[in-house]
Amino acid sequence: MVERKKKGAVEMRRPLPSGADSIEVGPAGVTIVITQAFCPNGHNLVRANDALFDGYPGITLFVEFPEWSGEVALSPIHGDHSRFGIPRTVPNGTRCEIRCPECEVELPVLKNCGCDAGGKLMGVYLRKDLSEGDVVGICNVLGCYRSRILDKFELLSEFVEDEDDS
Ligand SMILES: [Zn+2]
Numbered sequence: 445m446v447e448r449k450k451k452g453a454v455e456m457r458r459p460l461p462s463g464a465d466s467i468e469v470g471p472a473g474v475t476i477v478i479t480q481a482f483c484p485n486g487h488n489l490v491r492a493n494d495a496l497f498d499g500y501p502g503i504t505l506f507v508e509f510p511e512w513s514g515e516v517a518l519s520p521i522h523g524d525h526s527r528f529g530i531p532r533t534v535p536n537g538t539r540c541e542i543r544c545p546e547c548e549v550e551l552p553v554l555k556n557c558g559c560d561a562g563g564k565l566m567g568v569y570l571r572k573d574l575s576e577g578d579v580v581g582i583c584n585v586l587g588c589y590r591s592r593i594l595d596k597f598e599l600l601s602e603f604v605e606d607e608d609d610s
């Protein structure tokens with residue numbers, strides 16, 4: 445008995461050089477995807493069974509608004525604002541606490557966001573050793589354009605300019 449296996453549908457995920465192991469560059473070379481992200485206690489927030497964004501698992505966080513709390517999946521794709529989980533009854537501009545869904549530790553504050561709602565950028569580590577140079581940020585205000593995953597280059601440019609460039 446001979447079985448044929450189609451190889452075309454198999455997507456290989458190569459290990460990248462150290463320091464870049466959390467970021468995958470898409471086929472066209474333009475899509476940057478975060479493939480792992482960690483809470484301060486080292487839990488991986490990218491869980492394979494969670495919501496998919498263009499086929500990539502999202503970054504799952506536990507958020508607490510005054511009127512609702514639960515798990516939210518943010519797109520791991522750079523520049524993508526999409527997310528799953530927050531009900532429409534939570535109005536834009538509402539501040540939340542952002543926690544790890546596994547241990548419920550609060551994410552560390554990186555800096556003030558600078559948005560009108562007084563948001564703070566909360567940090568997610570890209571490396572399991574929690575190296576401070578590999579942190580991405582998320583504003584804790586719903587509807588802030590920075591309430592998505594910001595890569596470290598965006599964060600760096602904001603540290604320098606701190607201007608609203610929306
Ligand atoms: Zn945790």
Ligand SMILES: [Zn+2]
Binds near residue numbers: 558559563584588591
């Ligand atoms: Zn903000």
